[in-house]
Amino acid sequence: MTYPSKDLSVAAATPPGFAEALPDEPLKVIEPRTSWLAIDFAELRQYRELLYFLTWRDVKVHYRQAALGVTWAVLQPLLLMAIFTIFYSRLARVETGGVPYPLFAYAGVVLWTFFANAITASGNSLINNVNLITKVYFPRMLVPAAAVAACLLHLAIASVVLIGMMLYYRVTPGARLLLLPPLILLTVLFATAVGLWTAALNVKYRDVRLLLPFGVQVWLLASSVIVPSSAVPQQWRWVPRINPMSAFIEGFRAILFGGSFDTPALVTAVVITTIALLAGVIVFRAMERSFADVI
Amino acid sequence: MSSEAKAMIRARGVSKRYRIGARQEPYQTLRDALVEMIRGAFRRRNGDDATTLWALTDVSFDIAPGEVVGVIGRNGAGKSTLLKILTGITEPTRGRVELFGRVGSLLEVGTGFHGELTGRENIYLNGAILGMRRREIDRRFEEIVDFAEIEQFLDTSLKHYSSGMWMRLAFAVAAHMDPQILLIDEVLAVGDAAFQQKCLRKMRNVAGEGRTVLFVSHNFEAVASLCSRAILLHHGRVVVDDLPQPAIEMALSRYQMPCRDDFTLQILRKEDLVPRPRAIEVRAAGMDAAAPIGYDDEIVATLQLDAPIAEGQTFTFQVHTPGGVAIFSSFHRDRAENQPLQPGRTTAVSVRIPARLLLVGSYEAVFACMKPGGQAFWIAREIWFEVHDVKDTRNEALPSKRRGLVSVLLPWDAQ
Numbered sequence: 001m002t003y004p005s006k007d008l009s010v011a012a013a014t015p016p017g018f019a020e021a022l023p024d025e026p027l028k029v030i031e032p033r034t035s036w037l038a039i040d041f042a043e044l045r046q047y048r049e050l051l052y053f054l055t056w057r058d059v060k061v062h063y064r065q066a067a068l069g070v071t072w073a074v075l076q077p078l079l080l081m082a083i084f085t086i087f088y089s090r091l092a093r094v095e096t097g098g099v100p101y102p103l104f105a106y107a108g109v110v111l112w113t114f115f116a117n118a119i120t121a122s123g124n125s126l127i128n129n130v131n132l133i134t135k136v137y138f139p140r141m142l143v144p145a146a147a148v149a150a151c152l153l154h155l156a157i158a159s160v161v162l163i164g165m166m167l168y169y170r171v172t173p174g175a176r177l178l179l180l181p182p183l184i185l186l187t188v189l190f191a192t193a194v195g196l197w198t199a200a201l202n203v204k205y206r207d208v209r210l211l212l213p214f215g216v217q218v219w220l221l222a223s224s225v226i227v228p229s230s231a232v233p234q235q236w237r238w239v240p241r242i243n244p245m246s247a248f249i250e251g252f253r254a255i256l257f258g259g260s261f262d263t264p265a266l267v268t269a270v271v272i273t274t275i276a277l278l279a280g281v282i283v284f285r286a287m288e289r290s291f292a293d294v295i
Numbered sequence: 296m297s298s299e300a301k302a303m304i305r306a307r308g309v310s311k312r313y314r315i316g317a318r319q320e321p322y323q324t325l326r327d328a329l330v331e332m333i334r335g336a337f338r339r340r341n342g343d344d345a346t347t348l349w350a351l352t353d354v355s356f357d358i359a360p361g362e363v364v365g366v367i368g369r370n371g372a373g374k375s376t377l378l379k380i381l382t383g384i385t386e387p388t389r390g391r392v393e394l395f396g397r398v399g400s401l402l403e404v405g406t407g408f409h410g411e412l413t414g415r416e417n418i419y420l421n422g423a424i425l426g427m428r429r430r431e432i433d434r435r436f437e438e439i440v441d442f443a444e445i446e447q448f449l450d451t452s453l454k455h456y457s458s459g460m461w462m463r464l465a466f467a468v469a470a471h472m473d474p475q476i477l478l479i480d481e482v483l484a485v486g487d488a489a490f491q492q493k494c495l496r497k498m499r500n501v502a503g504e505g506r507t508v509l510f511v512s513h514n515f516e517a518v519a520s521l522c523s524r525a526i527l528l529h530h531g532r533v534v535v536d537d538l539p540q541p542a543i544e545m546a547l548s549r550y551q552m553p554c555r556d557d558f559t560l561q562i563l564r565k566e567d568l569v570p571r572p573r574a575i576e577v578r579a580a581g582m583d584a585a586a587p588i589g590y591d592d593e594i595v596a597t598l599q600l601d602a603p604i605a606e607g608q609t610f611t612f613q614v615h616t617p618g619g620v621a622i623f624s625s626f627h628r629d630r631a632e633n634q635p636l637q638p639g640r641t642t643a644v645s646v647r648i649p650a651r652l653l654l655v656g657s658y659e660a661v662f663a664c665m666k667p668g669g670q671a672f673w674i675a676r677e678i679w680f681e682v683h684d685v686k687d688t689r690n691e692a693l694p695s696k697r698r699g700l701v702s703v704l705l706p707w708d709a710q
Contacts, residue, residue: 026305026393032386053423057409057416064411064452135406136424137383292385293313 054146122195196280244269309390365518399474405465410454443467513617
């Protein structure tokens with residue numbers, strides 16, 4: 001048998017001077033990673049546009065072929081609010097500190113919906129993008145991060161109705177509104193932390209995917225969405241107190257409707273968020289190395 | 296400047312270990328899972344055992360700028376693992392790779408394409424996934440659309456595209472990313488013949504521009520014509536690193552073992568009474584099993600089973616190209632005059648492929664054991680054989696190398 005002989009024209013085609021243009025130091029070195037928490041910030045910066053495109057994809061795909069489109073971002077929390085209003089304000093008479101119950105519930109539901117959707121979407125983000133993980137390299141953290149970012153946009157849309165309701169009930173927030181951005185940031189960071197954990201564990205243990213919807217429902221009950229933490233029986237008070245989402249939701253209401261801040265709960269929430277985020281990053285980075293092999 | 300100092304890719308002692316089978320036994324209770332975890336923690340200290348597989352062992356090479364290197368070897372030789380390490384998708388267990396240029400890969404074109412997004416949107420998304428900046432994509436947008444020939448469908452959802460349009464768009468984006476190092480894994484195998492030619496031309500251009508290309512392929516013809524060097528991997532080690540010709544010859548000698556029991560068995564449905572394949576042999580009719588198969592030879596493929604067949608089992612035989620395209624399927628029941636299968640007695644079947652049907656090249660023989668309804672119990676794959684050109688060319692017009700998937704000599708009429 002004969003094969004075409006070596007095609008010399010290819011080797012000879014290297015333009016003169018091309019080799020000299022090579023850098024002395026390698027652009028990239030691939031070797032087993034030894035450090036623990038290495039976040040490669042330079043690399044994340046380099047791929048920042050990908051975060052934008054992935055977020056944008058998640059948002060677009062989310063509403064494609066849904067007849068009601070973006071309305072869903074509002075409809076979901078509105079329906080929950082309506083249900084809670086019928087059951088808890090009419091039947092159970094929840095004490096909300098003077099805030100009309102629908103407004104009280106909607107504020108809680110809006111922030112909760114963001115969190116629930118963010119952890120569900122980011123938790124499933126890696127296993128829903130097997131193709132990306134096994135075929136191309138990019139910082140894996142962008143996938144759950146983009147899922148959270150997409151949910152943030154839904155939060156913004158749902159907030160429009162919240163503003164409308166506040167106008168309707170003539171509730172005006174004061175200078176405390178300045179605290180809103182840091183509070184939202186904390187919520188986003190906490191959602192990202194939980195998302196990183198669930199996404200990484202989900203790759204190896206698909207049990208996470210099955211556990212997640214159930215966990216979200218139980219977590220809702222402990223997050224002061226339906227009733228304020230002050231209405232929780234004394235022996236269960238510690239639950240909202242160690243639950244950052246409860247602190248964030250109550251803080252959210254305190255900013256918008258007035259009322260007192262539960263400072264110890266907020267401090268606890270900040271501490272827990274920090275720990276969860278650091279640990280989440282470490283776990284994610286450690287497990288990331290085998291994502292392509294086990295997914 | 297010494298050649299030692301100026302490599303584009305420098306790999307040193309790259310090894311990759313996979314843990315296999317570790318999770319095959321389902322954990323029955325939480326207690327079992329915990330016990331298993333504790334055992335696992337101890338086992339890890341011991342290093343290798345039956346559940347580890349070294350996909351790559353101590354792979355080292357230097358690739359100079361502008362070199363076009365083919366990486367060949369059987370399935371499972373470690374070719375894809377090597378590419379995955381070079382792209383950073385997976386991490387080596389040991390060793391080090393230095394890359395002196397920006398890497399682009401055509402590992403799987405169209406990665407990240409989404410059916411719900413339009414062509415335009417997918418170009419941007421896919422470009423970003425491949426590491427292109429938005430400005431870069433803007434700049435090359437027209438070129439990409441031209442290459443893909445999808446101008447009037449730019450704002451149509453991708454799910455309405457034909458598979459051909461889909462492929463063209465995918466390749467167009469990937470081909471326009473301008474990396475200094477291009478890693479390619481068999482993409483040329485997909486698409487129709489015309490599109491494959493277009494891809495080959497593009498690859499030649501890329502190589503001509505002085506870029507470094509690493510080309511993983513089963514297609515020896517393509518490796519021989521495109522590459523200036525070839526690396527043969529076998530069981531994760533570099534066996535040959537030389538000009539394409541000697542590497543290909545060595546690969547062929549390793550592929551051609553007369554009677555093969557190292558096929559890959561895919562079990563689709565488990566049933567106790569189904570016999571499993573014991574060995575599969577492909578040889579020229581009437582020849583020694585080790586003799587090369589020529590274009591003029593009738594080819595006999597034999598499947599030996601480890602037990603007699605049971606009632607209602609039948610067999611299918613297919614020949615695939617290295618790119619996975621099925622050239623034809625043959626069923627035992629195709630012809631009434633075939634020797635009947637005898638349940639409880641038949642332990643081997645063979646099928647004859649007429650001479651002058653398969654072109655010169657390498658092929659995969661695939662046997663499947665089926666239910667009469669068409670569902671397969673198992674499929675045995677990766678038995679490779681090679682059809683060689685006839686040495687003493689009596690007939691100058693022998694069609695052994697013409698384009699197409701098979702050679703057929705058809706009657707012509709002239710009016």
